[in-house]
Amino acid sequence: MADCDLCGVAIPTVCPVKVFSPKFENSYPEGVWKGLCGGCLEKAKQAYDEATESKAAGTFGKCDLCGTKAQLQDVEVDIPSFSKGYEIERKKICMKCLEQSSEAYENKDELLGEHH
Template structure:
């Protein structure tokens, strides 16, 4: 079991996303791997597609990599024992959104290859 790095849901497999955390740039110059569940991956991909040509957003600290940058709001659902799930919004920088977009493409190709292999 592993946890999604955005919503915290525990699932067997997450989609790997390579990000560059400013705090660890010297230790991991090629980036670090974070994992996203499919709903968080799809939500971030949607925001990335909608804001492909824009660089505006609100300034702040990225909830995914920790960088101070322009952020885009991504709506996610956080698991809750009392309600089932809570709606939440996280701010993600353009660099992370681009990495998530690439990871989404790889994830979809892997899923398609698995489905094809099972048939």
């Protein structure tokens, strides 16, 4: 079992997304792998598409996925809840992480080993 790095849901397999984390830049100069569930990956892809179409500037802050201080885009993530089923929470993600998530979304079938 693995936990999604955005919503925390535990599923058998998550889709790997390679992000550059300044916290680990000396140990892992090529980047680190984060795992996203299918729902979060799809939401990140939608946010990336919207941001590139509208050329949105976003807000400045710390990315919830990699920890970089940069311009951030809002991603609405479904957080599991025992009382309500799920709650919608806005996560702030930088464009580099959204771009990597978009690439992972395009290749998710090969990465997860699913064949249709």
